[in-house]
Amino acid sequence: MYSQLVSFPKMMCSVSLGTLMVLGAAFFVMTDVSASGLHDVDLPLESSVPSDTLSQAERFAGEYRFVGGQREADGIDAAIEASADALSPMLRGLGRKKLKATNPVPKGMRIAVKGDALELTIDGKGFKAGLDGKPDSQKSSEGDAVKVSFKFRDGKLVQFIDGAKGDRHNYIRLSEDGNRLTMKVKVSSSHLPVPVEYKLTFKRK
Numbered sequence: 001m002y003s004q005l006v007s008f009p010k011m012m013c014s015v016s017l018g019t020l021m022v023l024g025a026a027f028f029v030m031t032d033v034s035a036s037g038l039h040d041v042d043l044p045l046e047s048s049v050p051s052d053t054l055s056q057a058e059r060f061a062g063e064y065r066f067v068g069g070q071r072e073a074d075g076i077d078a079a080i081e082a083s084a085d086a087l088s089p090m091l092r093g094l095g096r097k098k099l100k101a102t103n104p105v106p107k108g109m110r111i112a113v114k115g116d117a118l119e120l121t122i123d124g125k126g127f128k129a130g131l132d133g134k135p136d137s138q139k140s141s142e143g144d145a146v147k148v149s150f151k152f153r154d155g156k157l158v159q160f161i162d163g164a165k166g167d168r169h170n171y172i173r174l175s176e177d178g179n180r181l182t183m184k185v186k187v188s189s190s191h192l193p194v195p196v197e198y199k200l201t202f203k204r205k
Contacts, residue, residue: 049116053152054113056152057131057157060172060181061111062204063108063109064108065202066108066202068200068201068202072198073105075198076105079103080196081096083194083195083196087191087193099196102142102187106123106200108202108205117129118130118131120150120159127161130149131150135147136149144163144165145164146161147161155174156171157174158171159172165189165191166189166190169185169188170183171183171186180202181201181202181203183200183202184197184198185198
């Protein structure tokens with residue numbers, strides 16, 4: 001909305017406390033500023049994100065459903081068991097329970113580009129952060145403080161979710177035809193001698 005200055009080629013117009021109508025474009029401007037008080041409107045800032053990065057992000061944008069089936073569901077369980085088994089017997093049960101709670105078998109994923117930012121959600125939960133790669137401080141769905149960032153590496157979209165209690169890094173690759181996503185997940189923590197690593201496959205809806 002332009003509230004102070006409107007200029008048109010080959011036409012000069014002075015409006016004070018009135019309505020400006022440009023016929024043919026059905027464009028109306030209401031202003032309470034006299035022409036003598038007008039000044040240049042600030043131009044929008046240029047994007048800090050390279051155009052090729054935005055183009056890559058747009059390719060990933062869309063809604064996807066999980067198609068990994070029982071095989072990948074079993075892969076999550078096996079990865080959790082391998083990590084839990086490396087814990088001390090006193091912590092093994094609690095560690096297994098928490099890992100299962102934070103690594104469920106997903107139903108779907110959504111990736112959306114919003115201006116210079118990208119939002120990634122899995123089953124409705126997720127994060128939004130800038131595509132400039134800078135970490136953004138946020139709260140997880142469990143209420144933990146985390147820093148979230150996105151980067152592109154060798155054609156893959158990488159999401160970093162780093163927190164005091166542990167980190168989750170998602171490495172996402174899009175197929176050549178753009179219809180299939182594969183995501184490699186790595187969950188690590190100073191409390192986990194063995195990180196949890198597994199793969200998920202999604203298909204574009």
